[in-house]
Amino acid sequence: MNKKIKASAAIVAAFALSLGAFAATSASAATKTYTLAYQGPLSGGEASTGIDEQNGVKYAIKVFEAANPGYKINLVSVDDEGDPAVASKVAPGVGTNRKIIGLVGPAYSGATIASLPYYKAGNLTVISPSATRVSLTDPKSATVKSDYGRPIFHRVVATDDKQGPALAKFAIKGLTAPKVFVFDDQSSYAVPLRGYVEAALKKIVGASIVGSGDSVPNTTTDFSPTIAKIKTAGATVVIYTGYYSQAAVFIKQLRDSGSTAVFAGGDGVFNQEFAKLAGKSGENARLTGVAGLSDVDPKLEADFKAKMGVSSGVYAVESIDAANIFLSGILNGKTTRAAINKWVKSYSGKGLGGTSLKFNQHGDISEGGFAGFLVTGGKLVNQGAVV
Template identity: 25%
Template structure:
């Protein structure tokens, strides 16, 4: 009789636990915002961002959600336009009442919305936008690389890995391009060697014909070209360069980390090197699981944009779990205390006082039509944001 009563008590306890758990999971979801360029010139990046973060949301909810509640992704299309991004940021705050926001867009819209989220004390993690102004607020963080870090990593790659002696820069004339070029030149100035910068050119965002710029590269007899730009710029540039008989090694950055670059450039993409966020050959389970699932679900190759968004979302979720609350200040503090996080884009050692991520820079090369591992830049003077951005 006692055994039966004991069994009934256990069953009742389990039933109560299940009821409470189901009630909690059926509670109002935790809303996390996302702004991404779903339409416009950067639509391919926006698609990658949405696809990747949706994978992350599915994983989190399949594992029981956060604090016993489902996570709801609230996302809007900012078309990489600051004028569109600002009212959408206000909508996420006032209408959707999000706990935190993933910045899945470019530097200009991210710069525009970061102060808005900071004023409202809403944690904001820029997934890959590089401009230094983005992280000026206490509630703003960057999971991607600061421009000074990525630019210097590119220069290190040009000199130390590609063994360039006569180096040229061709970069887009916007926040993204200018910031990267500044970092590249800073490394060259700080680390004098027999390598020299023989040419530095900028082109407008709308440029499609790069032959005039490439003719100057050919004339300067450059052996390494830092071709900084987005996939829709770098792809055509690579193709035109090879058509002109230019044999120099071409080096890009995260803006060209897209299957679209290879699709546009075709065979001219072979040997193209980039400094970026994602190592496709990283053996860690978190990386290989993501790559496999992304390819299976979306029938295309993943890129650093999506991987960076996935990480930004997961870091935010991890912070909510550690805070044990959706209190914005507690979540913000938990993000700031992140240490040795096993991220998709590398081991995130932490965020500095300015909200800048500290992690190695990945170097990939196009081999047989796919981005593969070439090297990793782990030099503290380059990957530590304060050191990289410091005045000379």
């Protein structure tokens, strides 16, 4: 019941936004005005990730407009709360709004799968900064009919078959004979990622997977059965594949139970908010994520702060890269959905972090990887790429 209301509110919001974008388009005649969209969780438990990414897109647009007078780019915010059920309600409106010529996002894999049919039908090209589920670009996956995003889906982030091994390695780094307990939050991002993590752990000599793991719905607040399993298994490392708001609830309970096992999580947990919500219990958590703007170039970060009024957040580099691909297309006169799609497919350039941005036929870039982050003093501190 709740979900339905939430979804209909989101539809209304998307509709109002598209009207707003329309009004703004017709207002100015002298400047060339085009509309892009960003999709991700802008409210709800995962809002922090979406707001960080959208700020990246807004920053890219600001820089573009300043460098190219005569262009005005409107940005439609599409709030899917990171929830597939909400995404499937807002995506139809975005798919049929022809004003939108390109979309940065969706941020989350589950929401991406739910949105894809509508964007395929409308030939709306999307570039996701953070959806890492493998099947989105895998023509051989078991769920190819629903998940495979060709020809409209692209991403500027590496996939979970790379993240899994990175997370496994980083979680047990420096530990002798680690006993690892792995559990997921049942989402379409977390379940396959857990598979990749476990597969990687099995290959690491000395490491062992203990217990039978667990699969915990993301509405869970009482983690005592999971903690009992961790204790029985005698785990020294706990890896959670899921998102940060649940991870924060869990880690508090784990620490309160007296456990000192190392806690590690994937890029779903990788968010400043995790450290904030978890407080002291979150210290020394090991997370895999991507390098931030300040890691790439402190000068860029200073400029970002000056223009946006806030520091950049997670996936800032990827969001800016994705937006820039669309913006360069607009500058080259590719202003219809079909033209933008062709432009993105044949695009070749370098990202802010020096990554080569060139999509293969499935929509993936060849480079890119994950870095390890350690929560230290309430902050996510980059420990460098995990190799």
